[in-house]
Amino acid sequence: MKKILKGSLLAALSLTLFAACSSNSASSKEEDNGKLNVVVTNSILADMTETIGQDRINLHSIVPVGKNPHEYEPLPEDIQTTSRADVIFYNGINLETGGNAWFTKLVENADKEKDKDYFAASDGVEVIYLEGQNEAGKEDPHAWLNLENGIIYAQNIEKQLSAKDPDNKEFYEKNLNEYVEKLSALDTEAKEKFAAIPEDNKMIVTSEGCFKYFSKVYDIPSEYIWEINTEEEGTPDQIKQLVRNLRESNVPALFVESSVNEKPIQTVSQDTDIPIYSKVFTDSVAEKGEDGDSYYAMMKWNLDKIAEGLSQ
Numbered sequence: 001m002k003k004i005l006k007g008s009l010l011a012a013l014s015l016t017l018f019a020a021c022s023s024n025s026a027s028s029k030e031e032d033n034g035k036l037n038v039v040v041t042n043s044i045l046a047d048m049t050e051t052i053g054q055d056r057i058n059l060h061s062i063v064p065v066g067k068n069p070h071e072y073e074p075l076p077e078d079i080q081t082t083s084r085a086d087v088i089f090y091n092g093i094n095l096e097t098g099g100n101a102w103f104t105k106l107v108e109n110a111d112k113e114k115d116k117d118y119f120a121a122s123d124g125v126e127v128i129y130l131e132g133q134n135e136a137g138k139e140d141p142h143a144w145l146n147l148e149n150g151i152i153y154a155q156n157i158e159k160q161l162s163a164k165d166p167d168n169k170e171f172y173e174k175n176l177n178e179y180v181e182k183l184s185a186l187d188t189e190a191k192e193k194f195a196a197i198p199e200d201n202k203m204i205v206t207s208e209g210c211f212k213y214f215s216k217v218y219d220i221p222s223e224y225i226w227e228i229n230t231e232e233e234g235t236p237d238q239i240k241q242l243v244r245n246l247r248e249s250n251v252p253a254l255f256v257e258s259s260v261n262e263k264p265i266q267t268v269s270q271d272t273d274i275p276i277y278s279k280v281f282t283d284s285v286a287e288k289g290e291d292g293d294s295y296y297a298m299m300k301w302n303l304d305k306i307a308e309g310l311s312q
Contacts, residue, residue: 035056035057035058036053036056036057036058036086036087036161036164036165036168037057037058037060037081037084037085037086037087038053038057038058038059038060038085038086038087038088038089038161039059039060039061039062039078039081039082039085039087039088039089040059040060040061040062040088040089040090041061041062041063041069041088041089041090041091041095041096041103042061042062042063042069042091042096042283042284043061043063043064043065043066043284043285044091044144044283044284044285044295044298045061045089045090045091045121045153045157046059046061047285047294047295048121048150048153048154048157048179048295049089049157049161051154051175051179051294051295052154052157052158052161052172052175052176052179053161053172053175054171054175056165056168056171056172057161057165060077060078060081060085062074062078062082063284065284065285065286065287066258066259066284066286066287067259067284068229068259068283069091069095069096069283069284070095070096070098070099070141070228070229070230070283071099071100071102071230072096072102073102074102074106078106079106079109079110082106082107082110082112083110083111085110085112085117086117086164086165087117087118087119087160087161087164088107088112088117088118088119089118089119089120089121089156089157089160090103090118090119090120090121091120091121091122091141091143091144092120092121092122092123092141093120093122093125093127093139093140093141093143094136094137094138094139094141095141098137098141098230099230119156119160120156121153121156121157122141122143122144122149122152122153122156123152123156124152124156125143125149125152125153127139127140127143128140128143128212128213128216130209130227130228131209131227140209140210140212140213140228142210142211142212142213142214142282142283143213144213144295145210145211145213145214145282145299145302146213146214146216146217147183147184147186147187147190147217147299148187148217149213150183150295150299151180151183151184151187154176154179154180154183155176155180158172158173158175158176182296183296183299186296186299186300186303187217189303190218190303190307191217191218193303193307194218194219194220194307195219196311197220197307197310197311200249200250201250201251201252201310201311201312202219202220202221202310203220203221203222203223203249203251203310204220204221204222204223204255204306204310205222205223205224205242205246205251205253205254205255205268205274206222206224206225206254206255206256206257206265206280206282207224207225207226207233207234207256207257207260207261207264207265208224208225208226208227208228208229208233208257208260208282209222209224209226209227209228210224210228210257210282210283211224214302220306220310223242223245223246223251224242225238225239225242225264225265225268226238229260229283233260233261233264234261234263234264234267238264239264239267239268239271242268243268243271243272246268246272246274247272251274251310252274252277252309252310252312253274253275253276253277253278253309253310253312254268254269254274254275254276254277255276255277255278255279255280255305255306255309256276256278256279256280257279257280257281257282257283258279258280258281258282258284258286258292259281259282259283259284262276277305277308277309277312278305278306278308278309279305280301280302280305280306281298281299281301281302285297285298286298
């Protein structure tokens, strides 16, 4: 994976932009017609926040759709908007704060305080760690791939929007309740589908090992080529190990994430004669107008396609 912006350059750029915008920050809400200025770190959080806040907030999402949120290079617009934000949501669990810690640098340079100005949407989630690890810095960040956790994210977002903007509290609560009902119904439907799949077929095989939270809630083991996108990706040894494991299984289908290079999983498919059934969404929603262009839509796509592929 390519190296990202060095801290010193980010700090210098941040300080320049912060100085330029700080004099205007006090009047920012007036300039924005009194709406709450909200910044989120990625497209999944953006969709959740937009669903709850709708037209009562000004929303800026930092990591573009389809890009890797594990490591990112903030743009001048991101730095300036973060400096004047009323509330900021990030995933946490070592996602934006791991690797090159781009988010940590961003909020420090914007003079923002944790649990006052910026909040982890994952607060309250039962964390799963990387294989063989159980320490800070080794958390698996992909908690949103479990719909039960997605509901926790939405509840945390509503809580902070209502705290920062109490005049619209009832509006945010109403939207949250409708959203939770919709996500809960999808979760129940998924559990019924996966319970009906033959045990020998139950295994999710992807490039990155990001389906641990998904596996736990839907009782389906997962296999993968590499564990997380901040490590080596698709080495010959990793591919050989997965091929050996799959040759001893009855797995009917493989899956490939929309945000990764398809070649490694294609090699696995060729070496095992197991077809790639579908793409799945992990770190980002799809572009507007495409399948999977919201958190609900990406999860429904994943749940439907994985159930279909494993039911063959």
